[in-house]
Amino acid sequence: GENVEQHPSTLSVQEGDSAVIKCTYSDSASNYFPWYKQELGKGPQLIIDIRSNVGEKKDQRIAVTLNKTAKHFSLHITETQPEDSAVYFCAGHPVAGGTSYGKLTFGQGTILTVHP
């Protein structure tokens, strides 16, 4: 089955710096890659996603890039703010004959800390 590796496990930056989190996936059939932000005591919140027919997507300070050949995708946060501090998860969505539709395979998570 699908395996998603996420690095780094912790990331500490100064306010205003950029942060980059990287993920690799194993299943070449995966075609949907969401990123979630989870704050303490809350469920994961979708912040951006990308599909395999797109190489890059941007939403204000957040961008995601996808390299299908290398099977990796990255989250880029620019001009970081203290409120960006949270745990970030990448995920892959493998499709196999339509039976894996609701199954997201998650990376291990990155604890991002933005220091004021």
Place this chain on the structure above:
Amino acid sequence: KAGVTQTPRYLIKTRGQQVTLSCSPISGHRSVSWYQQTPGQGLQFLFEYFSETQRNKGNFPGRFSGRQFSNSRSEMNVSTLELGDSALYLCASFRQGQETQYFGPGTRLLVL
């Protein structure tokens, strides 16, 4: 538009007991997935339901089961609880034909 709701939010049980958790999806969403989140194993897929049918199941023992009702609300049940079942149980809902899943706040289960 109301988000995904899960009840109860917190639960304490003892080993050997069973527990039932509830999830109400976003209005109009007919698909529900369940995940278990632990510090050691991260977020792991439990099962997915659409139109009252289980379409996919993760690699969990038979003690973990679920169901979905005609109004798309879903429940999951864990029987014969073990200490290792202590976790945050997350429910996500999504529209049929779309991949984007929206998560609820979770139910935190502590097994003593």
